[in-house]
Amino acid sequence: MTTELLLKLPYFTVVVLTLLGLAAMIFKRNLIKILMGLSLMESAVNLFLVATGYRTGGVAPIFTNAPSPHMTLPTVQALTLTSIVIGVATSAMMLSFAMVIYKKYGTVDADKVKKLKG
Amino acid sequence: MMDTFVMRHLPALLIAVPLFAAFLMPLVGSLGPKVRSAWVFLGALATAAVGLALAGKVLATGTVLYVFGAAIPQQTLPPDAAFPIRIMFQVDALSALMVVIASLSSLGIAIYSLAAESKQSGLETFYAMLFLLIAGVLGMVATGDLFNFFVFLEISSLAGAALVAYRVDDGVAVEAGLKYALLSTVGALAVLTAIGILFAQYNALNLASLANRLQFTALDQVALVLLVVPLAMKCGAVPMHFWTPDTYATAPSSVTAFLVVSSQASLYGLFRILFTLYGHLVQFSWATFGWFLIVLGVLSMFVGVTMAIPQKDVKRLMAYHAVSQTGYMLLGVGVGLAVLGDADALAQYGKTAMAGGLFHVINHAMYKGLLFLTAGAVFYRAGTRNLNKLGGLGHDMPWTMVFFMIGALAIAGVPPFNGFASKLLIYESVFRFSPFLSIVAMLVSILTLASFVKVFHAMFLGPRRAEFAAVREVPAPMLAGMALLAVFVVVAGLAPQPFVDHLIVPAVDAVIDRAGYVAAILGGR
Numbered sequence: 345m346t347t348e349l350l351l352k353l354p355y356f357t358v359v360v361l362t363l364l365g366l367a368a369m370i371f372k373r374n375l376i377k378i379l380m381g382l383s384l385m386e387s388a389v390n391l392f393l394v395a396t397g398y399r400t401g402g403v404a405p406i407f408t409n410a411p412s413p414h415m416t417l418p419t420v421q422a423l424t425l426t427s428i429v430i431g432v433a434t435s436a437m438m439l440s441f442a443m444v445i446y447k448k449y450g451t452v453d454a455d456k457v458k459k460l461k462g
Numbered sequence: 463m464m465d466t467f468v469m470r471h472l473p474a475l476l477i478a479v480p481l482f483a484a485f486l487m488p489l490v491g492s493l494g495p496k497v498r499s500a501w502v503f504l505g506a507l508a509t510a511a512v513g514l515a516l517a518g519k520v521l522a523t524g525t526v527l528y529v530f531g532a533a534i535p536q537q538t539l540p541p542d543a544a545f546p547i548r549i550m551f552q553v554d555a556l557s558a559l560m561v562v563i564a565s566l567s568s569l570g571i572a573i574y575s576l577a578a579e580s581k582q583s584g585l586e587t588f589y590a591m592l593f594l595l596i597a598g599v600l601g602m603v604a605t606g607d608l609f610n611f612f613v614f615l616e617i618s619s620l621a622g623a624a625l626v627a628y629r630v631d632d633g634v635a636v637e638a639g640l641k642y643a644l645l646s647t648v649g650a651l652a653v654l655t656a657i658g659i660l661f662a663q664y665n666a667l668n669l670a671s672l673a674n675r676l677q678f679t680a681l682d683q684v685a686l687v688l689l690v691v692p693l694a695m696k697c698g699a700v701p702m703h704f705w706t707p708d709t710y711a712t713a714p715s716s717v718t719a720f721l722v723v724s725s726q727a728s729l730y731g732l733f734r735i736l737f738t739l740y741g742h743l744v745q746f747s748w749a750t751f752g753w754f755l756i757v758l759g760v761l762s763m764f765v766g767v768t769m770a771i772p773q774k775d776v777k778r779l780m781a782y783h784a785v786s787q788t789g790y791m792l793l794g795v796g797v798g799l800a801v802l803g804d805a806d807a808l809a810q811y812g813k814t815a816m817a818g819g820l821f822h823v824i825n826h827a828m829y830k831g832l833l834f835l836t837a838g839a840v841f842y843r844a845g846t847r848n849l850n851k852l853g854g855l856g857h858d859m860p861w862t863m864v865f866f867m868i869g870a871l872a873i874a875g876v877p878p879f880n881g882f883a884s885k886l887l888i889y890e891s892v893f894r895f896s897p898f899l900s901i902v903a904m905l906v907s908i909l910t911l912a913s914f915v916k917v918f919h920a921m922f923l924g925p926r927r928a929e930f931a932a933v934r935e936v937p938a939p940m941l942a943g944m945a946l947l948a949v950f951v952v953v954a955g956l957a958p959q960p961f962v963d964h965l966i967v968p969a970v971d972a973v974i975d976r977a978g979y980v981a982a983i984l985g986g987r
Contacts (some may be wrong), residue, residue, distance in 0.1 A: 369648075375640070384648060389651050389658070396662035417547075420661065423609055427654060430616045434647050437620060441627060441640040448633030457637055 354395035361388035363399045375442045375452040379435065386431045470535065472516040473528035473551040474560070476600050480509045484593035491586035499576050502589050506572030511597060513565030517558040522966060525554040525982045529639060538983045546668045548985055552606030554979060555968035559820060560603035560730050562965065563827045566950065568596045574835050574943025575716035578842055579938070581947050588628055594621035595720060602727040606983065608657050609667045611731060612650060615696075618724050619646035626721075638712040639751075645705050649692030656688035663784060667739060670983035673976065678743040688736050696728035700761040700793060703785045707769075710781035711847075715838020716798060716943075718777065719831035722784055726823055729788070733795060741802070741976045752800020759792030760899060763906045770912040771913050776837050776847045779917060780830070783873060786906060787826045793903060794819020794888045797895045802974070811891040816970045817962060818887030824965070825880040829872035832947040836866040839936045839944070849920040856922035858933045863922045865944045870918060871949045874911035880951050883958035894982075 361384055368381025397420030405415040446452050468475065483505030491498040520526050528535050528551040538546050553561065572592070579585060598618025605611050623646065627639025660682070661667055664675040677967035678683060695702035706725075710718045736751055766786025773779035798816030801807035839862045840855060841847050856863045875886075885907060893900035936939070954961050972979070 378644070382644065385648070385651055389654050392655060393658045396658055403546060417665075419667070422656070423654075423657075423661075426609075426613060428612070430620075433620060434616070434643065438640060438643050438647075441623075441636050441643065444627075444630060444636045445633050445640065447634070448630070457633075 351400075353397070354391055354398075358388045358392045358395065361385070361391065373454045375440075375445065375454055375457070378454065379438050379442060383431070383435055384437070386427075386435075390424050390427055390431070393420045393427065396420055469515070469519065471528075472512060472519065473526060473553055473562065473604060474530065475512045476509075476516055476604055477550075477597055479512055480505065480593045480597035480600065483509070484590045484597065487590040487593065491589075495580070495585075498585065498589070502572055502576060505593060506569050506596075509593075510569040510639075511599075512559045513600065516553060517562045517565075517731075520553050520555060520558040521964060525550055525552060525972075525978075527982060539985065545666060545671050548799075549605075549607045549610050549822065550668065550983075551604045552670070552979070552982065553604050554585040554982075555592075555731070555965075555972035556733070556820075557603050559965055560727060560822060561600060561971040563726065563824045564596065564599050564603065564723050567827050567831050567947065568720065570943045570946040571719050571831065571835070572943075573715045574719075574838075574940050575949045577939035578716055578838055581713065582629070584628075588625070588877075591621045591628070592717070592720070595625065595724060598622075599720075599724050599727045599985070602785065603730050606669050607667050608660065608669055608672065611669075612653050612657060615649050615728075615731070616646075618727065619643065619650060619696075622646070622709075622717075622721055625717040626709050628717070629714060631712065633715070634706075635712040638708040639964055642705055642709045649695055652688045652692045656685040659685040659688070668983060669734070670980045673739050673742070674980050674984060676739065676743065678740070682740075686740055687737070689739075690732060693728045693732040693735065694758060697725045697732060698762070698785050698788050699758045699767040700785060700789075703762065703766065705783040706785055707773075707778045709878075710784060710834075711775055713779040715777070715834050715841065718781075718838075719834040722830050722834070723827050725788070726827060727793050729791060729823065736799060737802075737973045738976050738979050748803040749800050752796050752798075752802070753797030755792045755799055756899065759789040759794075759796055760902055761789070762786060762792060763789030763903065767906050767909045767913065771909065771916075774849050776840070776849055776852075776921065777834065778847075778916060779849075779913065780833055782839060783794070783828075783833075783910060783913070784830055786910065787830065787873065789906070790885065790888055790903065791819045791822050791826070793892060793899065794822060797892055797899075798970075798974075801895070807895075808974075811894040813967075813970055814887055815891035815895065816973065817966045818884050818891060820969050820973075821887060821958070821962060821966045822881075822883035824961075825872070825884045825951070827867045828947050828950045828954070829879070829881055832865060832944055832951060833869040833873065835940070835944045835947070836862050836869060837939055842940070843933045844930055849917065852921045853930075854922075854924040854927045855930060855933060855934055857926050859922075859935050860943070861935055861941050865941075865948050866918065866922065868948045868951055870914035872955065874914055875907040876911065878955045880954035880958065883955055883962075887962075 365381040365384030372378055402416035403410050405418055424430055428458050440458050442452055449457055490501040527538055530549045532548055582616045595618055598614045601614030622641035623639045626642055631633050643735040664672055666672045763786050766782050770779050770782035794815045798812045801812040872881035875881045889900050
């Protein structure tokens with residue numbers, strides 16, 4: 345019973361993290377905080393991917409050290425790594441956008457950064 | 463020898479060539495502006511050549527498969543495995559159509575931007591980003607792997623956002639870039655979640671083997687929503703169109719023209735998901751999802767055009783028209799999807815509707831690209847995009863005016879331009895499905911014409927104005943880029959039948975032929 349709950353724990357965390365990120369993106373007006381919300385959501389998705397890859401009693405695919413030829417295919421881990429790299433690039437770019445906006449407008453308040461209309 | 467090597471590895475070159483051009487750009491650019499321009503031109507030419515050669519091969523010999531990192535690139539299943547484990551490209555006729563669109567317009571746009579951007583600084587980064595965007599779009603439409611699709615989606619979104627914000631323009635462009643990047647990232651995260659859900663259940667990322675295993679559980683339905691909604695947003699369908707006017711209006715014109723193509727790559731993804739991945743399931747109701755596309759399409763057509771009419775900024779106006787035209791594609795393909803289960807209706811008008819929708823994709827990329835480029839040309843000389851301030855430019859910019867007229871008549875569906883050819887297919891076939899929808903489509907065309915007559919009048923007609931005394935025709939490369947697109951608009955309008963027969967109909971068959979797509983990878987298994 346406890347093991348089952350423990351196995352499901354990552355999924356609960358994913359839900360909580362996603363909701364936190366969404367809430368930050370919707371309710372915060374500070375651009376930096378909005379980007380933090382986005383970052384939280386990214387982490388949630390990454391955690392979700394890794395969590396789906398867990399196999400009870402699975403063997404890590406390190407060929408020199410594996411007790412049997414049956415090993416877990418580390419696809420989701422590879423996906424997560426790719427996703428983390430993409431996330432870094434996105435965050436860096438958007439934070440630099442926020443920096444330029446602060447320089448030009450003197451504020452990072454999303455309500456005041458509104459020259460685009462219609 | 464060399465020939466066969468190139469032909470064998472065409473799908474890999476499709477991505478490798480633009481990436482190579484992009485990453486060497488800063489190095490080559492340091493040798494001086496002339497060398498850089500030559501590099502951009504060569505890169506775009508080589509990309510277009512590879513794209514067209516690949517499309518020709520697909521249309522001549524059928525689906526081209528390419529497995530990355532395999533000893534034999536055409537061997538989809540490793541000898542000791544029962545399912546595909548490597549990343550592979552699967553270029554069928556629908557992908558070939560999209561590759562043709564992307565290669566032709568990227569060539570025209572690259573030539574145009576050589577002159578249009580020549581006064582700007584930081585051009586190495588600009589062109590590097592442009593080639594990354596091209597690589598992203600080509601990858602999205604060629605890949606046969608769901609996760610690979612996500613990666614290319616992110617590449618095109620990131621490069622697109624960087625290009626939108628490229629001219630800071632007192633922060634306005636950066637604001638638009640941030641908006642685009644935020645929406646794209648949230649959308650891509652949803653797509654990634656869906657991919658995770660599917661992989662967790664079926665242990666596959668390959669589109670064909672996923673399609674083969676899909677059971678349509680409750681989780682699959684969640685995944686479907688998480689895939690469809692972001693892709694519909696990225697192609698700018700109402701009610702998720704709010705990013706398009708900001709992004710399209712503030713990006714440099716050459717970039718806007720290519721963002722149109724990039725949004726069509728999302729449209730391709732949408733069709734692939736609906737037809738190939740989920741298309742066969744018994745529980746999957748054709749009519750429901752067909753009507754979903756139709757409603758999105760009609761909303762986009764109508765809301766787009768009504769929002770366009772009062773706009774004062776010419777590029778904002780065109781952006782709303784882009785939303786409106788996307789509606790035609792959704793309508794055409796939606797009608798096809800709605801009758802997919804009914805063989806008679808499909809043969810009678812369903813296929814024609816889809817052909818109209820897909821033909822409109824390529825036509826739209828050409829005339830809309832052309833229109834954005836003419837708007838860029840006007841901005842390049844006159845320095846403003848405000849329709850109330852422009853006027854009388856026809857005296858000094860005759861070629862730009864002619865190209866604008868060609869584009870405007872094509873978007874309004876006036877014969878003999880290409881917009882008419884595809885819209886006629888849509889009107890005829892949709893009328894047999896539901897006369898009301900067909901009438902809405904015609905009404906939107908009339909409103910489009912009205913709107914562009916106004917723009918034409920405001921920009922080009924009237925007496926010469928004192929403030930535009932220094933205005934001359936734009937440089938030759940810009941005209942050449944526009945001419946390339948204009949020639950396609952006219953040729954495809956005068957003689958649409960060869961295009962429909964050799965490019966569009968195979969694409970329609972490829973969309974419908976889900977079993978063929980799966981069998982190409984899995985063989986008999």
